[in-house]
Amino acid sequence: MSADPSDDPTAGGFNALRRLERTLPSEWYFDAAQYRRELEAIWYREWVYLCRAETLPEPRSFRTFTVGTQPVVLVRDEQGELRAFYNTCRHRGATLCAAAEGRLPANAITCPYHAWSYRLTGELARVPTHGRRHFLPEGEASLYPVAVHVWRGFVYVNLGGAAGAGAFDDHFNANTAQFANWPLEGLVIGRQLTQRLACNWKVFWENYNECLHCPGVHPNLSSLVPIYRRGIMEERDDPAWEAHAGSDDPAHRGGLRPGAATWSVDGRSLGHEFAGLSDAERRAGYYFMTSLPSHYVVLHVDHVRSTRLLPLGPELTELSVEWLFPRETLADPTVDIGRACDFSAEVLAEDGAVCELTQRGLHARPHERGYLMPEEYDVYRFQQWVRAALARPA
Ligand code: FES
Numbered sequence: 604m605s606a607d608p609s610d611d612p613t614a615g616g617f618n619a620l621r622r623l624e625r626t627l628p629s630e631w632y633f634d635a636a637q638y639r640r641e642l643e644a645i646w647y648r649e650w651v652y653l654c655r656a657e658t659l660p661e662p663r664s665f666r667t668f669t670v671g672t673q674p675v676v677l678v679r680d681e682q683g684e685l686r687a688f689y690n691t692c693r694h695r696g697a698t699l700c701a702a703a704e705g706r707l708p709a710n711a712i713t714c715p716y717h718a719w720s721y722r723l724t725g726e727l728a729r730v731p732t733h734g735r736r737h738f739l740p741e742g743e744a745s746l747y748p749v750a751v752h753v754w755r756g757f758v759y760v761n762l763g764g765a766a767g768a769g770a771f772d773d774h775f776n777a778n779t780a781q782f783a784n785w786p787l788e789g790l791v792i793g794r795q796l797t798q799r800l801a802c803n804w805k806v807f808w809e810n811y812n813e814c815l816h817c818p819g820v821h822p823n824l825s826s827l828v829p830i831y832r833r834g835i836m837e838e839r840d841d842p843a844w845e846a847h848a849g850s851d852d853p854a855h856r857g858g859l860r861p862g863a864a865t866w867s868v869d870g871r872s873l874g875h876e877f878a879g880l881s882d883a884e885r886r887a888g889y890y891f892m893t894s895l896p897s898h899y900v901v902l903h904v905d906h907v908r909s910t911r912l913l914p915l916g917p918e919l920t921e922l923s924v925e926w927l928f929p930r931e932t933l934a935d936p937t938v939d940i941g942r943a944c945d946f947s948a949e950v951l952a953e954d955g956a957v958c959e960l961t962q963r964g965l966h967a968r969p970h971e972r973g974y975l976m977p978e979e980y981d982v983y984r985f986q987q988w989v990r991a992a993l994a995r996p997a
């Protein structure tokens with residue numbers, strides 16, 4: 604954000620940009636050198652969401668990931684702690700765990716190349732050699748550690764080390780204490796979807812940060828969430844919001860259309876709703892929680908949806924969605940979770956299509972920058988966040 608608050612173009616009695624702002628330079632969305640700068644300044648310094656803790660159910664469970672170009676292995680040690688390391692052998696750099704996930708055959712990570720092996724806490728344990736047994740001093744050549752933080756069942760890593768980007772809680776846009784009524788740590792994945800989008804990672808977030816596109820791009824979502832049909836996200840996006848303050852009309856206050864309870868194909872709840880929610884939380888119908896650059900979570904009365912982004916290249920982004928449910932929902936044969944999953948998968952497909960359209964269009968040589976409309980104040984904030992991250996000292 605701007606250092607001088609009076610210079611903040613988003614400040615005022617309603618949410619809007621109050622002066623014309625240009626977008627980021629188009630080449631920031633495809634230039635390889637810019638992409639590398641963003642990996643270094645953002646992706647290798649911020650907390651990045653990887654997966655739910657439940658997907659590593661027991662000691663020796665492991666999963667592997669690539670954050671930008673960086674290989675990471677997440678493993679549950681003998682004590683049940685999650686540990687993360689660069690997935691790289693200290694000998695000559697081979698990948699240690701080649702599979703996407705699995706269970707280690709022993710309490711060690713053994714390199715498939717020359718069989719150096721490491722304890723699950725990272726220390727080098729064994730080096731098969733005919734030469735001097737102790738040519739390496741004790742304590743040398745442990746696996747390169749990566750900081751791990753588990754927040755309510757969500758596993759994050761930080762390639763900059765635990766101190767890399769400040770306190771973990773700073774990484775959400777919202778005060779996460781306000782979601783205490785959702786039993787997030789006990790939820791179970793009911794469906795999972797991974798797809799690749801032919802777009803830069805920032806294109807996805809910019810689309811996420813505005814609803815001007817909602818009436819045209821998301822007809823079913825805009826029917827379920829009446830304020831989206833107006834191309835805005837919340838009550839105070841309307842310059843005349845005060846005239847409607849206190850209105851119960853969801854087209855003004857936000858929330859779901861009358862009679863609807865959740866994001867599903869017919870708006871009906873799946874049942875087994877979270878018991879601890881307040882009336883206001885029930886009535887809101889959805890809450891968004893964002894952790895840039897990699898994660899957002901949407902909370903409903905009966906399920907929670909977690910979406911992860913990982914950059915695969917300047918013009919390629921992997922999206923991975925986990926639909927999370929209470930155990931009772933998944934155990935109940937009368938519940939069709941597809942009513943919820945299919946609905947949001949459709950919305951995501953609609954978003955993916957416009958992201959890819961944008962990516963292709965950005966290559967036009969005369970299009971050095973675009974313009975932001977007043978409603979795109981959150982796109983502006985995102986772009987300011989990117990600029991500020993790039994300007995941080997290395
Ligand atoms: S590269 Fe791993 S043991 Fe040689």
Ligand SMILES: [Fe+2]
Nearest residue numbers: 810816821954
């Ligand atoms: Fe959208």
